[in-house]
Amino acid sequence: MRPGVVAVAVVPDPRVGTSLWELYELSLACAVFGIPQPDLADPWYELRMCGESGDAGVFSVRADHGLDGLVGADTVIVPSVPDAVVEHGEEVPAELVEALRAAADSGARMVSLCTGAFALAAAGLLDGRRATAHWQHTAQLAARHPRVVVDDSVLYTDEGSVLTSAGATAALDLCLHLVRRDLGADVAGQLARRLVVPAHRTGGQAQFIEAPLPPTDDDSLGPVLQWATERLDEPLTVDELARRARMSPRTFHRKLQEFCGTTPLQWLLQQRIARAQTLLERSDLPVERIGEQCGLGSAANLRRHFARSVGVSPTAYRRAFRPSGPPSTDR
Numbered sequence: 001m002r003p004g005v006v007a008v009a010v011v012p013d014p015r016v017g018t019s020l021w022e023l024y025e026l027s028l029a030c031a032v033f034g035i036p037q038p039d040l041a042d043p044w045y046e047l048r049m050c051g052e053s054g055d056a057g058v059f060s061v062r063a064d065h066g067l068d069g070l071v072g073a074d075t076v077i078v079p080s081v082p083d084a085v086v087e088h089g090e091e092v093p094a095e096l097v098e099a100l101r102a103a104a105d106s107g108a109r110m111v112s113l114c115t116g117a118f119a120l121a122a123a124g125l126l127d128g129r130r131a132t133a134h135w136q137h138t139a140q141l142a143a144r145h146p147r148v149v150v151d152d153s154v155l156y157t158d159e160g161s162v163l164t165s166a167g168a169t170a171a172l173d174l175c176l177h178l179v180r181r182d183l184g185a186d187v188a189g190q191l192a193r194r195l196v197v198p199a200h201r202t203g204g205q206a207q208f209i210e211a212p213l214p215p216t217d218d219d220s221l222g223p224v225l226q227w228a229t230e231r232l233d234e235p236l237t238v239d240e241l242a243r244r245a246r247m248s249p250r251t252f253h254r255k256l257q258e259f260c261g262t263t264p265l266q267w268l269l270q271q272r273i274a275r276a277q278t279l280l281e282r283s284d285l286p287v288e289r290i291g292e293q294c295g296l297g298s299a300a301n302l303r304r305h306f307a308r309s310v311g312v313s314p315t316a317y318r319r320a321f322r323p324s325g326p327p328s329t330d331r
Helices: 020-033 083-087 094-105 116-122 138-144 169-183 185-195 222-229 238-244 249-260 264-282 287-293 299-310 314-321
Strands: 005-010 046-051 054-056 059-061 075-078 109-113 156-158 162-165
Touching: 005 020, 005 094, 020 109, 020 169, 020 185, 075 094, 075 116, 094 109, 094 116, 109 116, 109 169, 116 138, 116 162, 156 169, 162 169, 169 185, 185 264, 222 238, 222 264, 238 249, 238 264, 249 264, 264 287, 264 299, 264 314, 287 299, 287 314, 299 314
Parallel strands: 005 046, 005 075, 075 109, 109 162
Antiparallel strands: 054 059, 156 162
């Protein structure tokens, strides 16, 4: 797969520059897409900073291209908009809106991190689509752009050509999700390990928990989830996982729902699909053996769940990431 050009829109407030909080999301995008990882994928992404240079306290942000540099990029990322747009209802800069529309018309994949959703919405790119932002700002986003289907509960949304994320670390989750889409689960997982973050948090995971879990001296879920991921080829049950976590099945179900935003069975399926993706990318194993090693049993069962989760067959997925690899026995 070709990672392509990632153009990041830099839009400092002309009165106060780029705030340190805006700089955070910007730096996440630069860390993921701007640092070559030739041992993981060569070529890596080409990062293009587009917009206006500006100061952020003791830091400075330099853009090497104007906003017209967004046009022609494979992926366009808007990390944020000036605080005044969100806090005081000011309009998104017109030149940014025009550049985003032009980039979308040229076929770019459009991405927002946190308040960058206000820019995509102003350009009309979120109309009729599901989108998110940091939960502190989703009410303003929904009020100002009623044609956007705002979801304030998820980490990120993926509408194919348009993706949005909540703020802070959810922005990193979405960046890694893009790497996963472009370069595969194995590359995304290795990059996540280098960044010392979870390899894959699904977009549906909750941004925050209204009723936090009671304090505990140990991580009640981490060890059992790690234990499960090391035994995906075995027939795992919710009762067994709950027993190892020293919880009732009902309590385990509730805690995993709060922690991961999904049910135990769905979490297991996600892990097994992720394992299948890695094996398809890295091994020459036939689909039948991959089905066994990831715990989905038969090749037919793997094909059914894989196509439902990933959107393509195992063979098509392997071909996309290993175009010169050996033929598969999948049909």
